[in-house]
Amino acid sequence: MHPGINDREMHQCLAALGIPPEDIGGIMRRPRFIQKYTEIKLRDQGVRLSTPPQTRFQPKSKQEIEDDKKKYTAIRMLAPSPILKISRRAQILNLDFDRAKRESGLTRPISLEGHYVEIGLSQDFSQTPLSGLRPIEISRMQAHRTHKGYYLLCRVVSKAAPLGENVFSTVEDPTGLVISACFNRLPGLARTQENWDELDLVFPHGALFAIREPRVEASTGAVPIGLLVVDSPSDIVWLKSSDPTLRGVTWSFPDPTNATWRKTANQWKSLGNSYFTSGKHFASAIAYTKGLEVTPTAYLLTLNRAASYLHLEYFRAALTDATTVSALQDISSDEKLKALYRIAQAEYGLARYEAASHHFQECLSLSPAYIPVERWVARCSQRIRESGAGDYDWAHILGEAHNTGKKLDVAEFTGPIKVGMSPRGGRGMVTTRDVKAGELLLVSKPFTIAFPHEFVNTHRILTANCITLQPEGPCRHALIDRTVTKIAGNPELYELVTALYAGPSFSAPSPDFPPVLSSPSAKLSNPLQVEVDIDTLLIEHICTYNAFYLKDATRLDGYSTDKERFDAPSALYLLPSLFNHACSANTIWYNFGDVMVVRAAKDLAEGEELTLSYLADPKHVPYATRKTELAKHMSQCDCEECEADRNDGEEFCGRRAFYLARLRSMAEISLDAARTLVRSMEENYAPSRGPIRPESSQARSNLVEILADAARELPSLGPEVIAEGIKALEAAGIVVLDRTVSVEVSEVELAKSEDEVGLPIRTSSAPTYDVDMCVRVMLRMASVFHMGRDMKMAKRWLDAARWGMLILSIPLALILPGADRSCSRV
Numbered sequence: 001m002h003p004g005i006n007d008r009e010m011h012q013c014l015a016a017l018g019i020p021p022e023d024i025g026g027i028m029r030r031p032r033f034i035q036k037y038t039e040i041k042l043r044d045q046g047v048r049l050s051t052p053p054q055t056r057f058q059p060k061s062k063q064e065i066e067d068d069k070k071k072y073t074a075i076r077m078l079a080p081s082p083i084l085k086i087s088r089r090a091q092i093l094n095l096d097f098d099r100a101k102r103e104s105g106l107t108r109p110i111s112l113e114g115h116y117v118e119i120g121l122s123q124d125f126s127q128t129p130l131s132g133l134r135p136i137e138i139s140r141m142q143a144h145r146t147h148k149g150y151y152l153l154c155r156v157v158s159k160a161a162p163l164g165e166n167v168f169s170t171v172e173d174p175t176g177l178v179i180s181a182c183f184n185r186l187p188g189l190a191r192t193q194e195n196w197d198e199l200d201l202v203f204p205h206g207a208l209f210a211i212r213e214p215r216v217e218a219s220t221g222a223v224p225i226g227l228l229v230v231d232s233p234s235d236i237v238w239l240k241s242s243d244p245t246l247r248g249v250t251w252s253f254p255d256p257t258n259a260t261w262r263k264t265a266n267q268w269k270s271l272g273n274s275y276f277t278s279g280k281h282f283a284s285a286i287a288y289t290k291g292l293e294v295t296p297t298a299y300l301l302t303l304n305r306a307a308s309y310l311h312l313e314y315f316r317a318a319l320t321d322a323t324t325v326s327a328l329q330d331i332s333s334d335e336k337l338k339a340l341y342r343i344a345q346a347e348y349g350l351a352r353y354e355a356a357s358h359h360f361q362e363c364l365s366l367s368p369a370y371i372p373v374e375r376w377v378a379r380c381s382q383r384i385r386e387s388g389a390g391d392y393d394w395a396h397i398l399g400e401a402h403n404t405g406k407k408l409d410v411a412e413f414t415g416p417i418k419v420g421m422s423p424r425g426g427r428g429m430v431t432t433r434d435v436k437a438g439e440l441l442l443v444s445k446p447f448t449i450a451f452p453h454e455f456v457n458t459h460r461i462l463t464a465n466c467i468t469l470q471p472e473g474p475c476r477h478a479l480i481d482r483t484v485t486k487i488a489g490n491p492e493l494y495e496l497v498t499a500l501y502a503g504p505s506f507s508a509p510s511p512d513f514p515p516v517l518s519s520p521s522a523k524l525s526n527p528l529q530v531e532v533d534i535d536t537l538l539i540e541h542i543c544t545y546n547a548f549y550l551k552d553a554t555r556l557d558g559y560s561t562d563k564e565r566f567d568a569p570s571a572l573y574l575l576p577s578l579f580n581h582a583c584s585a586n587t588i589w590y591n592f593g594d595v596m597v598v599r600a601a602k603d604l605a606e607g608e609e610l611t612l613s614y615l616a617d618p619k620h621v622p623y624a625t626r627k628t629e630l631a632k633h634m635s636q637c638d639c640e641e642c643e644a645d646r647n648d649g650e651e652f653c654g655r656r657a658f659y660l661a662r663l664r665s666m667a668e669i670s671l672d673a674a675r676t677l678v679r680s681m682e683e684n685y686a687p688s689r690g691p692i693r694p695e696s697s698q699a700r701s702n703l704v705e706i707l708a709d710a711a712r713e714l715p716s717l718g719p720e721v722i723a724e725g726i727k728a729l730e731a732a733g734i735v736v737l738d739r740t741v742s743v744e745v746s747e748v749e750l751a752k753s754e755d756e757v758g759l760p761i762r763t764s765s766a767p768t769y770d771v772d773m774c775v776r777v778m779l780r781m782a783s784v785f786h787m788g789r790d791m792k793m794a795k796r797w798l799d800a801a802r803w804g805m806l807i808l809s810i811p812l813a814l815i816l817p818g819a820d821r822s823c824s825r826v
């Protein structure tokens with residue numbers, strides 16, 4: 001049911017905007033309207049924007065990535081060879097000197113331009129617990145070899161320094177031999193800047209750890225020396241001096257621990273607090289943990305660490321710490337209150353809103369002067385409504401989503417959908433009942449996400465993806481790191497993430513999702529210690545095959561250049577990853593801030609498979625581009641649109657792509673040129689092609705806008721605007737029920753009551769891309785009818801436009817102030 005705007009309301013809207021009622025077309029020129037209109041990128045007035053100036057952008061070519069891949073694969077295949085013994089003193093001095101130069105700014109850190117890191121290359125991770133391994137000394141290790149069955153016991157003897165995404169340090173074994181070590185994907189450390197103090201906290205002189213099944217490579221250079229390469233952070237087992245592994249071990253050199261790191265629990269607490277107040281939450285959690293190692297009963301450190309974990313979104317660990325403190329008998333009421341508050345926040349973070357609400361209310365008994373309990377309880381109630389019934393305040397969400405990179409405070413919602421089997425074979429998503437077009441199916445928050453503004457003026461790490469042989473931007477790279485970090489802090493999530501599809505080189509995941517957990521999940525005991533064995537290569541594959549580029553609902557113009565795509569925000573979502581693809585999908589999805597919203601684009605029967613488009617662009621993409629973009633997923637997409645394009649043939653598709661590129665690059669276009677472009681598009685479809693003609697729809701909608709502008713001076717053009725509008729909509733896949741083009745008000749029409757007059761289009765199916773374009777066409781048609789005083793038709797097309805906006809989850813009321821707000825939900 002799509003409630004209509006009646007004449008009185010429409011006039012109210014116009015009055016609110018100060019628009020003379022005789023010119024609904026003028027609505028589109030009003031600043032307030034334009035502001036809203038532009039914000040959601042319904043392009044105003046048909047003015048074509050020329051392409052923004054290009055910045056320097058040189059992505060690695062496929063060939064270059066292939067060469068890198070060959071090179072590294074060849075190195076990996078080298079036969080094991082002895083490693084050179086190096087001078088302990090020289091090695092330590094070397095790294096310390098390098099670090100001192102970088103820290104003092106004597107050497108430029110690393111170019112901001114970005115450097116490439118290869119992903120998808122062979123790498124190791126150990127799955128054998130330390131207790132099942134034997135110690136090995138550096139003297140017995142070989143280059144180009146993974147020392148299966150062994151561990152290296154070592155301690156840090158030089159300052160650590162980041163290099164690109166890695167951290168380098170020097171470690172010694174008990175015999176006093178040293179080796180350079182390169183640690184990859186260390187969780188918690190921001191790799192885009194050089195956080196010296198955090199690095200020193202993680203790798204202080206004398207830090208003790210064992211490396212499970214270590215791999216040694218030989219560094220390049222005049223004299224190849226051994227380089228310990230730790231691909232997975234879970235291979236590092238941090239050791240306390242009391243650890244049984246160290247029993248009977250004697251070290252040839254004195255303990256290099258710097259006296260400044262010998263602190264009391266209270267001193268660690270102060271250090272932790274100073275990190276916390278400067279926003280270094282990972283460092284603060286480490287400091288509190290070190291304090292607890294000194295005095296395990298110093299419960300205030302546990303309480304403070306819960307706060308650090310909340311900021312890091314390590315919610316289970318926060319809950320454990322806060323619960324431990326709240327159960328203590330002899331704590332003050334303020335400490336009890338803090339513990340309860342942190343329990344409630346952790347429950348909220350874990351999306352257990354009933355429990356969170358209960359704990360927030362529990363705080364009330366303890367005079368919570370500084371806790372906005374009522375606001376929290378209201379937030380919980382709102383989240384319960386959202387997750388239970390899909391009842392969202394879309395107007396508020398849209399407002400919030402305008403802040404780039406905003407993480408929205410909303411609950412996830414799973415509508416009438418479930419994981420099932422795809423008719424294609426394998427897993428997919430299916431409906432659990434009949435569904436109407438426009439219905440909300442899924443609201444999903446990202447597992448991990450990265451926005452481009454996070455990498456402005458910082459070192460940009462780019463990816464040479466050796467799985468796809470494509471270059472990827474800083475967001476895609478950061479996504480992998482962030483996924484590893486999230487797992488490190490929430491080890492129970494590892495099995496969930498690794499139940500996603502990982503490409504053909506990994507075995508197919510089990511059909512169950514969420515998976516049945518194989519063992520009681522691991523718990524975080526120490527922010528440094530990774531408690532699950534992380535297969536970093538698997539994570540790289542999972543991110544490669546499942547990450548989405550965001551489609552921002554407030555910026556529907558997509559990524560018009562390769563550079564924009566390269567820099568696009570990227571996210572890993574769990575349930576959305578289980579949808580199979582179709583270019584002409586039966587669902588439509590958009591992002592509001594970090595949240596992904598999926599709606600049905602068609603009426604669907606119970607049990608029908610749901611598809612969504614993996615394509616990054618919310619606009620139509622020509623066949624050849626789609627094929628390239630989808631190459632990593634499938635050799636050929638079998639959706640209706642691709643079938644139709646293949647039937648048209650390469651030549652027709654190629655020409656249409658050429659005309660489309662021309663259309664999109666033109667800043668201005670004359671009426672004659674617009675008409676010619678429509679003809680050219682139409683000539684390049686095979687006679688057998690059905691009514692859905694996406695490129696033609698683009699050309700026609702362009703013509704509609706130019707005609708509509710001209711019709712203001714020349715009202716006789718009105719019927720042509722409507723006729724072209726109908727064709728544009730039909731070519732986009734919309735079924736038009738009322739083909740009235742005459743702008744004269746007929747007696748029959750006037751005699752019809754409001755109830756008899758439905759929408760002029762069928763609402764059982766919507767286009768899954770270019771919806772904004774269709775809305776724009778409908779608004780133009782409404783404006784022409786309005787100019788001809790046919791208020792009924794104007795209103796009907798306005799309602800149709802509103803339906804289109806609802807498909808985008810954007811209420812038309814937002815751009816037409818004064819219109820009723822009941823349309824904010826579908």
Ligand SMILES: C[S@@+](CC[C@H](N)C(=O)[O-])C[C@H]1O[C@@H](n2cnc3c(N)ncnc32)[C@H](O)[C@@H]1O
Pocket residue numbers: 426427428500501503509545546577578579580581582632633634636637638639
């Ligand atoms: C992100 S997964 C999709 C869900 C997957 N079936 C699962 O079990 O999680 C992507 C993979 O599904 C398969 N797939 C999805 N859509 C497809 C399509 N239209 N044609 C062929 N394969 C498709 C491809 O193997 C693709 O790499």
